[in-house]
Amino acid sequence: MKHYFVSAAIIQVKDEILCFQRGPSKFEYVSEKYEFPGGKIEEGETPEIALVREIKEELNVDIFGLEFFQTVDHQYPDFKITMHAFKCFVSNLEEIQLNEHLNFLQLSVSQLSSLDWAAADVPFVEKLITESHG
Numbered sequence: 151m152k153h154y155f156v157s158a159a160i161i162q163v164k165d166e167i168l169c170f171q172r173g174p175s176k177f178e179y180v181s182e183k184y185e186f187p188g189g190k191i192e193e194g195e196t197p198e199i200a201l202v203r204e205i206k207e208e209l210n211v212d213i214f215g216l217e218f219f220q221t222v223d224h225q226y227p228d229f230k231i232t233m234h235a236f237k238c239f240v241s242n243l244e245e246i247q248l249n250e251h252l253n254f255l256q257l258s259v260s261q262l263s264s265l266d267w268a269a270a271d272v273p274f275v276e277k278l279i280t281e282s283h284g
């Protein structure tokens with residue numbers, strides 16, 4: 151069973167969060183699901199360096215102010231992931247280009263549960279909601 155190590159960005163815009171819809175995939179359980187953008191950590195990279203690189207590749211923008219949020223281990227039917235999420239900010243919202251994603255939404259934390267998230271992301275969404283209750 152493959153085991154991927156992944157970094158994901160919880161991009162904050164004021165009190166809201168950017169949510170991205172993945173493209174189609176041969177694995178239906180991640181296909182067109184919402185996620186926090188990012189990707190696989192490559193050999194020799196820290197999770198933070200990988201995340202800055204992936205966001206530039208996927209969205210064409212720089213992120214800053216990375217703050218570790220949570221690590222989740224999730225077993226999908228065909229592979230396992232260990233995913234590190236970081237809260238961060240984006241340099242210029244208007245410059246986001248969707249090089250890989252189908253769509254993105256800027257939602258308040260209380261709206262996050264309305265989306266169809268990849269299963270591995272559900273703990274992140276739950277923690278964001280819990281934290282927002284103060």
Ligand SMILES: Nc1nc2c([nH]c(=O)n2[C@H]2C[C@H](O)[C@@H](COP(=O)(O)OP(=O)(O)OP(=O)(O)O)O2)c(=O)[nH]1
Nearest residue numbers: 156157158180185186187188189190231268270271
């Ligand atoms: N980036 C990201 N991947 C996620 C999330 N939730 C989730 O289950 N995944 C899964 C989907 C993918 O199988 C894997 C990460 O792969 P990816 O396709 O985003 O990474 P990558 O850009 O390095 O992939 P590639 O170059 O091999 O195509 O983790 C998430 O919130 N963000």
